[in-house]
Amino acid sequence: MSQFDIYQRQYQSVEILELNGELDAHTAPVLEQHITQLIENEKYKIVVNFSSLDYISSAGLGVFMAYIEDLRERGGDIKLTNMKENVFNVFDLLGFPTLYDILDEESQAISRFNNPTT
Amino acid sequence: MNVTASTSNLQSVRDFVAQHAYDHGFSDQDTEEIRLAVDEAMTNVIKHAYGYDESKKIYISVGSDTETFWVAIQDTGHAFDISTYKSPDVPERIKQRKKGGVGVYLIKRLMDKVEYSTRNKHNEIKMIKKL
Numbered sequence: 498m499s500q501f502d503i504y505q506r507q508y509q510s511v512e513i514l515e516l517n518g519e520l521d522a523h524t525a526p527v528l529e530q531h532i533t534q535l536i537e538n539e540k541y542k543i544v545v546n547f548s549s550l551d552y553i554s555s556a557g558l559g560v561f562m563a564y565i566e567d568l569r570e571r572g573g574d575i576k577l578t579n580m581k582e583n584v585f586n587v588f589d590l591l592g593f594p595t596l597y598d599i600l601d602e603e604s605q606a607i608s609r610f611n612n613p614t615t
Numbered sequence: 616m617n618v619t620a621s622t623s624n625l626q627s628v629r630d631f632v633a634q635h636a637y638d639h640g641f642s643d644q645d646t647e648e649i650r651l652a653v654d655e656a657m658t659n660v661i662k663h664a665y666g667y668d669e670s671k672k673i674y675i676s677v678g679s680d681t682e683t684f685w686v687a688i689q690d691t692g693h694a695f696d697i698s699t700y701k702s703p704d705v706p707e708r709i710k711q712r713k714k715g716g717v718g719v720y721l722i723k724r725l726m727d728k729v730e731y732s733t734r735n736k737h738n739e740i741k742m743i744k745k746l
Contacts, residue, residue: 498626554654592705
């Protein structure tokens, strides 16, 4: 069975989700639950740190596809950081780099939320 | 190998196929591409062919020759009609809050050849990658 968990923390007004393990159709509902919970709690600025994520399938990408518009309409965003090469390659195949803010470091994503013009 | 049509079996199946691919001489990147294609194909069977009925079975086989490696995934559920398939418009799907629908596109991008067939109520997707 796929191993996956999420460590959630907060930095100022930004919510950070650290993903660990493998994100597929079995584990994607766990991520979806975290994101819908954040939206319910009116937390619209989300950084997802992928540094400990070893694998992603389209079921994982689907979670980001389904909620990004809702967050952007509310003045927020999901920014994606610290991806391993094999994980980035999947996002890249689907053209995500032009649609999502994908950054090398979590700190860059936080500063972009704090200073949107930079 | 055969497994029940449960998403809890995705990891063991993709690891099984990836190990065979790696042992056959594929690079790390090619092995990752095969791993993902298998996952996407099996997820589609669970979701679309069987409608998440975990009592159903999925059959996985791998084979190779000097130039190619193939993976076949078989089911006995609803057949997928590739002739009606259109490549997804990802920005449009995002606008519509769609949770995916990009698996077949990925499989086609990741593998060199993909064949769908149905015989005697058995559906098969055969995915081929050149060494």
